[in-house]
Amino acid sequence: MSIPTVNPTPTSITAAFDLPKPPGVSWRVRSQQVVDYEVSMTRGLLSTSNSTFAHACGADGKRRTRCLVVVDDAVEQLYGERLRAYFSAWRIAHNWRVVPGDENTKQLDTALGLVDDMSSMGILRRAEKIVAIGGGVVLDVVGMTASLYRRGIPYIRVPTTLIGQVDAGIGVKTGINHGQHKNRLGTYCAPETALIDPEFLRTVDRxxxxxxxxxxxxxxxxxxxxxxxxxxxxxxxxxxxxxxxxxxxxxxxxxxxxxxxxxxxxxxxxxxxxxxxxxxxxxxxxxxxxxxxxxxxxxxxxxxxxxxxxxxxxxxxxxxxxxxxxxxxxxxxxxxxxxxxxxxxxxxxxxxxxxxxxxxxxxxxxxxxxxxxxxxxxxxxxxxxxxxxxxxxxxxxxxxxxxxxxxxx
Missing domain, CATH: 1.20.1090.10 (Dehydroquinate synthase-like - alpha domain)
Structure with a gap:
């Protein structure tokens, strides 16, 4: 059965798509974003017998997984060796990035450097994660970068300072400084999980x-x-x-x-x-x-x-x-x-x-x-x-x- 075709004239096309008079036509879009993340306090997070950290990274110890690990320089000095041993034990391949833990790090250049790390690593958008380990500075910068890269990839927070464990590491705000303003640029981006181990506080100065x-x-x-x-x-x-x-x-x-x-x-x-x-x-x-x-x-x-x-x-x-x-x-x-x-x-x-x-x-x-x-x-x-x-x-x-x-x- 043939279907007749109609070839409307330009005049009829114009008439069909004329915008109505004010107030015109409008569409309202409504959506809700579910926020679901966990804050866990656990002891001995870096013990290879403790699976909490590994599972957060998506590892089961059998198949190989990957993460981009961003640590501040104090964490690298104090815990770098133990962290690498833990990742090795749980078969977590990791690209490793060390950043200074001071306020000067909270700049756009740092975030862009992390973007380059993710690009060169070829990080997968959902299956692989960024792990931020350190004080509030590194947690803020990593969180913001994770929210921007491909419009959002999962990340994990491991706060190692007291202020990180009770404040910066447990909310959803991220940010960097700009000009003379603190946290002037930022986003809301919840981590998948925040892992708090009081043991880290043993190496925090008074x-x-x-x-x-x-x-x-x-x-x-x-x-x-x-x-x-x-x-x-x-x-x-x-x-x-x-x-x-x-x-x-x-x-x-x-x-x-x-x-x-x-x-x-x-x-x-x-x-x-x-x-x-x-x-x-x-x-x-x-x-x-x-x-x-x-x-x-x-x-x-x-x-x-x-x-x-x-x-x-x-x-x-x-x-x-x-x-x-x-x-x-x-x-x-x-x-x-x-x-x-x-x-x-x-x-x-x-x-x-x-x-x-x-x-x-x-x-x-x-x-x-x-x-x-x-x-x-x-x-x-x-x-x-x-x-x-x-x-x-x-x-x-x-x-x-x-x-x-x-x-x-």
């Missing part, structure tokens, strides 16, 4: 332990008063060994911090809601972190920011005099700075202006409303910032004088 304690204190101040009490009782004994041993106190500090952070992140992974309690201590600190010379670690800058926030809450009557003193005393006891010469009133004002842009036109600034809870404010003034700066400076000088007297005794 300054970097204190660095991670800042983020733990943050969670205590805005969410968990019991964690704050535990920190007050144990801060003098917290060190690399006690955290690595993961005894009752150390284990609870780590688990409460991680659970609290994930509880805050999970309902708002893509930051559709810009009022985020976990932004406490992160309003002014990005500006300080990139300007301080000598450089400050992330947690040190966060601590200086938190001290200002404590003073703001105290001056507004949101935090009692006693609790403000407890908060500042805990930060000081954790070896964290409360002030910094770069932190001027002018810098605070500029940093707040930049935060307003980041938070879509509002300050949305979290302040403690009593230890263990937070409220958001949008009306912080320049005069309040100056008063807070003065309060913390006076408190810091008083603490320094007390330390001098105690040493003299």
């Amino acid at each position: 300054r970097h332990i204190n660095n991670g304690l800042a983020e733990i204190i943050k969670m205590a101040l805005i969410k968990d008063s019991q964690l704050f009490d535990l920190l007050e009782a144990t801060v003098a004994s917290i060190d690399p060994e006690t955290l690595a041993d993961c005894g009752p106190a150390g284990g609870e500090i780590l688990s409460r911090s991680i659970a609290g952070m994930l509880d805050e992140l999970e309902p708002n992974l893509w930051e559709k809601v810009l009022e985020r309690a976990v932004d406490y201590g992160h309003t002014f600190s990005p500006s300080l972190e990139l300007r301080a010379d000598p450089p400050l670690l992330h947690g040190e800058a966060v601590a200086v920011d938190m001290a200002i926030c404590v003073a703001l809450a105290r001056n507004r009557g949101l935090l009692s005099e006693q609790d403000a003193d407890r908060a500042l005393t805990l930060m000081n006891a954790a070896g964290l700075p409360l002030t910094h010469p770069v932190f001027t009133a002018e810098l605070l004002e500029r940093a707040l202006e930049d935060a307003v842009k980041h938070r879509d036109g509002y300050q949305r600034m979290p302040l403690t409303a009593g230890i263990g809870s937070a409220v958001f404010v949008n009306d912080i003034t320049a005069d309040e910032l100056r008063a807070a700066l003065s309060f913390v400076a006076h408190r810091d000088h008083r603490a320094a004088d007390s330390d001098v007297l105690e040493s003299a005794r």
